[in-house]
Structure formats: C-alpha cells, structure tokens
Amino acid sequence: MAPFARAFAIGIAALAIAATSAAPARCADDHVRVTLVGTGGPEINPTRFGYSTLVEAGGEKLLFDAGRGVVQRLYESRVNPREVTKIFLTHLHNDHIEGLPTLWITPWFLLARDQPLEIWGPPGTQKMVKGMREMFSDVEKRGGVNGFNKIEYMDIKAEEIGEGTVYDRNGVKVTAFKVSHGDGDPAVGYRIDYGGRVVVLSGDTVYSPNVVAAAKGADLLVHNVVGFSDAWVARPGAEKQRNAVASKLASPEQVARAFSEATPRLAVLSHIVKKDLSGRAGDDFIVQQIRKNGYNGPMLMGEDRTVIDIDAKDIKVHPPQPTDKLPDLDNRNVKLDEAP
Structure with a gap:
C-alpha cells in the first residue's frame, strides 16, 4: 500500500470524508482549500520538509509558517510561490x-513577484525581518536587472500581533490565540473563518484549552x-530529553484529548516529530497511541503536499501529486495548476 493510502487508512474513520487520487480541481468561491505544504519538525527528514500550511479562501492565499523547503514544496504542490505574499508566523x-x-x-x-510581502507574527517579528534583510542585503543590487524585478517589491510589512482578529479581508478572517510552547517565547495558534468554514492551526504547543476553544466543531483542526x-523511551537518559521535548510539543495523549474535546470534522496531524532509535519507525505507533487514549473520530496523519478541500457537504483529501512532469519554474508565465 502506498504511504498516503496507508496513512489515510490508519487514520480515517468517517464515511463523509473521502480520499481521492484525482488531481484537485480549483475550488469554488465557497470552498476552503488547505495544503499541508510541509509536515515536519526541526529534524532533517527525506520525506517531511519544514512545517508550513497554506490556506486558500475567497481568492486569498495565506501561508502559515515558512519552514525548510517551503518554496520547493509550494512549487511541487502546483502553487506559484510568487502568489504567496501573506505570511502568518506562529512563533x-x-x-x-x-x-x-x-x-x-x-x-x-526569478518569478517577477509584483507586490511586497506582508508578515504577521508575535513580538520579535519586526526584529527578525530586519535581521533577515541585513543578512541578504546584497539582493537589492539585483533590482531591475531582468527589467521587471522592481526593488519596491522587496518591501516587507511586518506587523506584530497579540490575541484577537489580526486579518479580515474579502470575507476571510484570521484570529490569533495564545498557546504554550514551553520556553517562554511568545507563540500563537490561528483560527481561519470563511463562508461558515473553520480551520484551526495549533502551531507548536502542548495541550491547550485555547486550541480546543478555537476548534470546537471546526471543519479542520491541524x-x-x-x-x-518504546525503544527510545527505554534507553538510558531518555527521560530527561523526553521531558524537555514534552514541555514544548503535544504528546499523543494530549492530542487525543484536544481532538476529543474539540470534535472537528477532520483532525489532522502535522509538525510530526518522531523519536525512535533507528530513525525508521512508521507513523503507526503515534496513531495507535492517539486511538488508545480515546480519540475515535476522523483523523489524518499528514504528509507533505496533501491537499484538503472543505465545503459544507464534505471534505475531500487529495494525496500528493506526482512531480516528475512539472515544468521548470524559472519565469513568470508558467501555469503550474495546468501541469499533468
């Protein structure tokens, strides 16, 4: 069984949710599309790139976090990175x-983006953006070389946020809420509302009542x-390391509690961190622990480039599309969504 089909078969337990291998069509205006651009954590992994999630609704493309390889994964997801200019950071x-x-x-x-970036994030975001611009200050010398990459489109508007509504345009509302990531640095999750549909992203957190409150009855909780x-836990010295990680990220037991209390139409796992001795453990033990701890609802073990289409009637999950026939993305005229 293919990896996606196996992950889907392990996790899904609802007839109203269907997996389809067909290429996802463009969504109607009343749909919300969620792409699990990257589903990994800080580990270097051949199949999971850094955490990043794209939400498309009302003609908006909103990117939540920008982990390792995000541009590559957007391209492989048939999303032109030049169209992604609104970025929300959890921490x-x-x-x-x-x-x-x-x-x-x-x-x-390279792709003639014709508008600046907008970035929303917790306190410290403006300092981070300033440091990034200083580190890569040489790129400003490239302005105008190709006749279209205007220097003003390198501008970045960075807004530091707290709790509450942080974005409200074209019917799409984004609300930030505090979560607990263990080390005292500010961290938030996000709720996205559009046309009666609700998507909630926990960000990095242990069990958080704020996540549950935001996701009560949501269509999607990521x-x-x-x-x-078991082998990793049994090794000498594992307890101290486990406690350090467990103060920042949710255990399967905590995830089961959050899913059970929130009861989303579909629960999705992302930012997946696996600790084992061989580095080759499958996803089964995480799913089994969640099930063992009482969550029996619809659940999907996320994979990079999985697409989830949401409307009032159903939720359709599309596995990652093949990338072998994608055109090189080296100019502004390529139509990625028309690739085979």
Missing part, C-alpha cells in the same frame, strides 16, 4: 522561518504531535 523558532528568506527573494528575482517509540 519565531528557526524550523518555522527557515524558508522565509527564499520565499522573500526567489519569487521576486495539530502538532511528538511521539516516542
């Missing part, structure tokens, strides 16, 4: 912003998880 840890410089530079220089294999 400023490196695995959530590593892809930001590339997303800022490459679509401008939650982080860290799983420890």
Whole structure:
C-alpha cells in the first residue's frame, strides 16, 4: 500500500470524508482549500520538509509558517510561490522561518513577484525581518536587472500581533490565540473563518484549552504531535530529553484529548516529530497511541503536499501529486495548476 493510502487508512474513520487520487480541481468561491505544504519538525527528514500550511479562501492565499523547503514544496504542490505574499508566523523558532528568506527573494528575482510581502507574527517579528534583510542585503543590487524585478517589491510589512482578529479581508478572517510552547517565547495558534468554514492551526504547543476553544466543531483542526517509540523511551537518559521535548510539543495523549474535546470534522496531524532509535519507525505507533487514549473520530496523519478541500457537504483529501512532469519554474508565465 502506498504511504498516503496507508496513512489515510490508519487514520480515517468517517464515511463523509473521502480520499481521492484525482488531481484537485480549483475550488469554488465557497470552498476552503488547505495544503499541508510541509509536515515536519526541526529534524532533517527525506520525506517531511519544514512545517508550513497554506490556506486558500475567497481568492486569498495565506501561508502559515515558512519552514525548510517551503518554496520547493509550494512549487511541487502546483502553487506559484510568487502568489504567496501573506505570511502568518506562529512563533519565531528557526524550523518555522527557515524558508522565509527564499520565499522573500526567489519569487521576486526569478518569478517577477509584483507586490511586497506582508508578515504577521508575535513580538520579535519586526526584529527578525530586519535581521533577515541585513543578512541578504546584497539582493537589492539585483533590482531591475531582468527589467521587471522592481526593488519596491522587496518591501516587507511586518506587523506584530497579540490575541484577537489580526486579518479580515474579502470575507476571510484570521484570529490569533495564545498557546504554550514551553520556553517562554511568545507563540500563537490561528483560527481561519470563511463562508461558515473553520480551520484551526495549533502551531507548536502542548495541550491547550485555547486550541480546543478555537476548534470546537471546526471543519479542520491541524495539530502538532511528538511521539516516542518504546525503544527510545527505554534507553538510558531518555527521560530527561523526553521531558524537555514534552514541555514544548503535544504528546499523543494530549492530542487525543484536544481532538476529543474539540470534535472537528477532520483532525489532522502535522509538525510530526518522531523519536525512535533507528530513525525508521512508521507513523503507526503515534496513531495507535492517539486511538488508545480515546480519540475515535476522523483523523489524518499528514504528509507533505496533501491537499484538503472543505465545503459544507464534505471534505475531500487529495494525496500528493506526482512531480516528475512539472515544468521548470524559472519565469513568470508558467501555469503550474495546468501541469499533468
């Protein structure tokens, strides 16, 4: 069984939700589309790139976090990175912003992005953006070289946010809420509302009542998880390391509690961190622990580039599309959504 089909078969337990291998069509105006651009944590992994989630609704493309390889994964998801200019950060840890410089530079220089970036994030975001611009200050010398990459499109509007509504345009509302990531640095999750549909992203957190409150009856709740294999837990010195990680990320037991209390139409796992000795453990033990701890609702173990279409009637999950026939993305005229 293919990896996606296996992950889907393990996790899904509702007839109203269907998986389809067909390429996802463009959504109607009343739909919300969620792409799990990257589903990994800080670990270097051949199949999971850094955490990033794209939400499309009302003609808006909103990117939540920009982990390692985000531009590559957007391209492989048939989303032109030049169209992604609105970015919401859950917190400023490196695995959530590593892809930001590339997303800022490459679509401008190579793909003729014709508008500046807008970034929303917790306190410290403006300082981070200033440091990024200083580190890559040489790119400003490239302005106008190709006749279209205007320097004003390198501008970045960075807004530091707290709790409450942080974005409200074209019927799409984004609300931030505090979560607990263990080290005292400010961290938020996000709720996205559009046309009666609700998507909630936990960001990095342990069990949080704020996540549950935001996601009560939501269409989609995307939650982080860290799983420890029995062999990893049994090794000498594991308890101290486990406690350190467990103060920042949700265990399967905590995820089961959050899912059970929130009862979303579909629960999704992303920012998936697996601790095992071999590095080759499957996803089964995380799903099994969640089930063992009482969550029996619809659930999907996320994979990079999975697309989820949401409307009032159903939720359709599309596995990652093949990438072998994608055209090189080196100019502004390529239509990625028309690729085979």
